[in-house]
Amino acid sequence: MPARTLAPNYHGTHFLRSAAVATNLVRASGVGRDHLVVDLGAGGGAITAPLAATGARVLAVERNPKFVETLIDRFSNTANVRVIQGDARTVPLPHRPYQVVANIPFSVSTPLLRRLLQSPRTRLRRADLIVEWGLARRLTRPRPRDLETAWWAARFELALVQRIPRTCFSPSPTVDAAHLSIRPRSGMGSRVLPPLWWLVHAGYTSPQRTVHALVTEVAGARQARRLVRMVGLESNTLADQVTVEQWAGLAQGLAEADTVSWPPLPRRLDRV
């Protein structure tokens, strides 16, 4: 169904009118035969169709019954597409590793990102999302302004791939969008997560303390000096000057040193 026939705009959502944007997004995602991929907010299938063409197993999640009908019609003969009527904020996500490729509704971007990125047990392997330009800028700052984004960005590399002009959507939103790529950061296995959480939590709760003082609390002054230097910081660098990459490096160093018995991660991180 051509995107421009989908107006009026349902709940502030914007449908892709550019097939090239959908194709490029899918190509950049690296999705291929037999991968499991979820399209959250599938609409008329603008992204579902190029995903299906890769041979991947595609789950197309859509809340609006009219679009669900359209999707069922459009993909009734496509064995590798399953249409799921439901709310992307609550629909069960796969228990095995999966990717997400989607033009997510701007109005629920943050709850959806939380679902994908927050839990230490997430099975998300990568994601390529179209999000609001301003959100993509905020998420990809080297020093995020809030603890939640820092927790996501220390475990996943969040990169702004390109700006997508508002004219690529129908109806056009008031602002441009962006292709946001999400890839797991290497070396962030389960042993690294407790020290990582401790560090970012301490750093964002006490932004004016030196990172050296924070690390000293758990590792002793000598080890703290070594780790702080190892990630390219000075002893007097304040916590709010530390990048997510440096928090990740410090957490890896602490996990390797293996001298601390870390408290378990808070259960609320798993509530997704």
Ligand SMILES: C[S@@+](CC[C@H](N)C(=O)[O-])C[C@H]1O[C@@H](n2cnc3c(N)ncnc32)[C@H](O)[C@@H]1O
């Ligand atoms: C930005 S549009 C994208 C549609 C299509 N993927 C495209 O790119 O043209 C978002 C779609 O998500 C649907 N939607 C909005 N909120 C949703 C939710 N909470 N759960 C599932 N789908 C939702 C809307 O009905 C709409 O079809």
